[in-house]
């Protein structure tokens with residue numbers, strides 16, 4: 370049910386059915402006084418029972434627990450409402466707070482998100498459906514988390530037993546994404562900032578317009594760290610952080626080159642670019658992709674287009690209410 374990944378630090382793998390990420394890692398740092406729970410899993414029955422079983426076996430007292438949420442995505446914070454109590458301390462960034470606590474005006478947020486996608490070429494006949502299938506729509510926190518919120522910034526320290534974790538803000542994957550670094554043990558909890566087996570999703574949206582610029586800069590925030598083992602939010606832990614960062618930089622450089630190549634023939638909107646990009650998915654034609662995958666492909670294409678635009682490498686103009694990008 371759980372695995373001890375470091376002295377007194379445990380990992381519980383929480384399944385993500387029908388999701389290519391397979392599962393999300395929740396890490397539990399145990400000490401006599403308090404346990405720190407890093408990320409929680411989705412708000413559904415399976416995730417809830419897997420995490421609850423793991424915590425029971427580890428004899429974690431939820432009344433003496435604190436929570437650190439790396440970022441606001443539903444697979445990382447969905448169970449916070451269920452697990453937290455008035456005595457909990459909740460650590461996360463200010464930028465991601467309204468999503469995590471559910472204090473956001475959701476109706477307005479999804480409307481703006483849909484309009485933003487449509488203005489960037491996402492087909493109007495698919496946009497409602499795409500949002501209804503979006504994990505953020507399906508699994509967001511419904512019951513508000515309880516306890517004391519601490520908005521962390523880079524340099525903020527959280528002590529649990531013999532460990533002192535330092536927060537490092539790493540915007541990109543979300544605006545407020547935050548990693549946790551333990552200097553003495555040289556371990557890094559990287560959330561979805563750096564994953565080993567898969568490339569973190571960098572998506573442009575209404576609330577996060579140029580995420581790739583932020584992301585590439587945030588890779589530099591952690592590449593100088595002395596790290597022995599990285600514990601990511603999904604899949605396997607790994608050792609060579611520097612090598613992985615170089616691979617991720619190369620991946621985005623290749624993607625940017627691909628997007629420029631696609632625009633060389635003719636100006637296009639972000640959806641038309643997404644259709645022509647190569648995607649690692651078990652499906653031959655873009656039109657056959659599940660609507661959620663079309664949505665993510667479109668947001669990723671847009672992230673690369675915005676970066677090129679911010680760098681002055683491409684321009685954009687509006688035609689019939691839709692932005693077209695041009696070299």
Ligand SMILES: [Zn+2]
Nearest residue numbers: 440442542561
């Ligand atoms: Zn995420």
